[in-house]
Amino acid sequence: MGLFDYFRSSPSRSAALAKERLQIIVAHERGSRRSSPDYLPALKKELLEVVRRYVPIDQSHVKVHLDREGGYEILELNITLPDEEQRQFQPR
Amino acid sequence: MATIIVVTSGKGGVGKTTTSASFATGLAQRGYRTVVIDFDVGLRNLDLIMGCERRVVYDFINVINNEATLNQALIRDKRVENLYILPASQTRDKDALTKEGVERILSELKQNFEFEYVVCDSPAGIERGALMALYYADEALVVTNPEVSSVRDSDRILGILSSRSRRAEQSENPVKEHLVLARYAPDRANRGDMLTVQDVLEILAIPLLGVVPESSAVLQSSNAGIPVILDENSDAGLAYSDLVDRFLGKDLPHRFIEIPKKGFLKRLFGGG
Numbered sequence: 001m002g003l004f005d006y007f008r009s010s011p012s013r014s015a016a017l018a019k020e021r022l023q024i025i026v027a028h029e030r031g032s033r034r035s036s037p038d039y040l041p042a043l044k045k046e047l048l049e050v051v052r053r054y055v056p057i058d059q060s061h062v063k064v065h066l067d068r069e070g071g072y073e074i075l076e077l078n079i080t081l082p083d084e085e086q087r088q089f090q091p092r
Numbered sequence: 093m094a095t096i097i098v099v100t101s102g103k104g105g106v107g108k109t110t111t112s113a114s115f116a117t118g119l120a121q122r123g124y125r126t127v128v129i130d131f132d133v134g135l136r137n138l139d140l141i142m143g144c145e146r147r148v149v150y151d152f153i154n155v156i157n158n159e160a161t162l163n164q165a166l167i168r169d170k171r172v173e174n175l176y177i178l179p180a181s182q183t184r185d186k187d188a189l190t191k192e193g194v195e196r197i198l199s200e201l202k203q204n205f206e207f208e209y210v211v212c213d214s215p216a217g218i219e220r221g222a223l224m225a226l227y228y229a230d231e232a233l234v235v236t237n238p239e240v241s242s243v244r245d246s247d248r249i250l251g252i253l254s255s256r257s258r259r260a261e262q263s264e265n266p267v268k269e270h271l272v273l274a275r276y277a278p279d280r281a282n283r284g285d286m287l288t289v290q291d292v293l294e295i296l297a298i299p300l301l302g303v304v305p306e307s308s309a310v311l312q313s314s315n316a317g318i319p320v321i322l323d324e325n326s327d328a329g330l331a332y333s334d335l336v337d338r339f340l341g342k343d344l345p346h347r348f349i350e351i352p353k354k355g356f357l358k359r360l361f362g363g364g
Contacts, residue, residue: 013284018240019291026247026295041263059262 040064047077055081094202096210098229098267100253102245104216106237107274110310111332112213113141114321115233118336120175121321124208127166127201130180131225132215133189139179142169143317153181156193162200171322176207186221194224218252227258231268233301237275238287243295246271250298270301272335277306278351289349302335304328305348 044064051057063078099112109130116128129152130138139145144167150160155178162178169175178197181188201207214225226232232253236246253267254260260267273292280286289303309326313319321336323329327348334344 015281015284015287015291018287019295022240022243022287022295025244029244029247030251044263063261 040066047079051079057082094207094210095230096198096212096228097231097233098212098214098226099233099235100214100222100226100249101216101235101242102218102222102249103237103242106235106242107272107304107310108216108235109137109141109213110314110320111233111235111272111274111304112138112211113319114329114332115336115339116209116211117169117172117175117319118321118332119209119211119340120169120172122336122340123174125174125206126209126211127176127178127205127207128211128213129178130213131189131221132213133180133184133186133221134182135215136180136182138177138213139167140317141314142177142319144169144177144179145317148179151179151181152197153184153188155197156188156190162197162205166205171318176205186215186219189220189224191224191227195228198228218248223252223256226253226267227256229253229257229267230259231270233270233272234296234298235272235274236292236296238273238277238281238289238292240287243287243292246296250296269298270339271296271298272302272304273300274304275306276303276349278349282351289346300346301338302331303346303349304331304335 044059044062047064048057048059048062051062057079061080061082063076065076065078067074067076097115099108099115101108109132112128116126120126128138128142130136131152132138133153136151139148147167150165152165154160155162155165165178167177167179169177198210201210212225212229215221226249234246234249236242250269253269257267259265271293273289276289277286281288289300293300305327307320307326307328309323309328310320313323313326313329320326320328321332324333331348334347338344
């Protein structure tokens with residue numbers, strides 16, 4: 001710190017305030033997005049097994065998505081059944 | 093096996109393109125075949141930062157739309173061997189980026205061109221371009237400035253990486269996250285005027301890959317169209333160099349997080 005800095009206003013320590021505000025808002029925003037979907041992978045796996053008994057599909061054909069809008073939660077399931085061509089073509 | 097790395101942040105102006113350019117250049121300097129792709133359709137800038145803006149003929153979208161081949165669109169860097177740039181389109185809108193199109197180009201780059209690292213320079217925001225840039229990523233460099241809006245947006249991007257990337261959707265191993273703290277000013281952090289490295293790490297809770305100090309060299313390099321990592325006399329250049337070595341597995345201590353020692357006169361009169 002230079003000589004002249006001593007005559008400036010005393011340090012505000014605004015970083016501490018920034019950190020506190022961030023911790024609160026980040027915790028809040030994480031809470032609203034990360035709380036529930038831990039059962040989604042299992043749900044997806046079981047669905048895959050059931051559908052596979054009838055149609056040969058793989059992981060990439062099942063999309064499970066959970067959205068929140070206001071007070072609602074929307075569970076969106078999207079299973080694409082491959083047509084004959086795609087069943088033979090296996091990317092990678 | 094090629095690795096796809098997205099350079100992302102949520103917020104604009106934090107140093108994504110600067111980081112993409114220097115990171116890709118550093119990987120290529122160390123002998124890895126590397127391509128850096130600009131995903132900022134409509135607002136391309138990577139070409140300027142890399143200094144190849146006058147050599148752009150075809151772009152990423154041309155290749156996706158089969159109007160040009162990758163061979164025609166890839167620009168070979170003139171300074172560093174093994175380094176290629178795939179510029180974004182300046183005229184189309186971001187809807188031209190389709191999941192299928194991006195996947196096709198990425199697998200062609202990996203298989204036919206044998207790239208070892210594919211660096212995806214994300215646009216700001218969380219819209220299509222940004223989502224496409226991170227979708228196929230194996231690893232992510234999250235560029236953050238020690239400032240409230242940047243940290244919050246980085247946290248948001250971390251949430252998107254863990255829920256909307258291909259790896260998340262297919263329940264594979266998650267995208268490996270790395271923090272790049274850019275525009276850091278140790279003296280201001282020490283005075284309590286700026287979030288410290290530890291503050292940001294505590295909030296975002298991901299491993300720190302590197303701290304890039306606020307540096308006049310960054311502007312000088314972009315003025316000249318030379319990635320700052322090639323300026324070996326600058327603090328920012330050295331910081332990026334360390335960051336690349338760390339990414340490749342070297343265990344290096346973090347520099348530039350302490351206040352640089354000043355001479356007597358500077359100490360007396362401040363500044364610097």
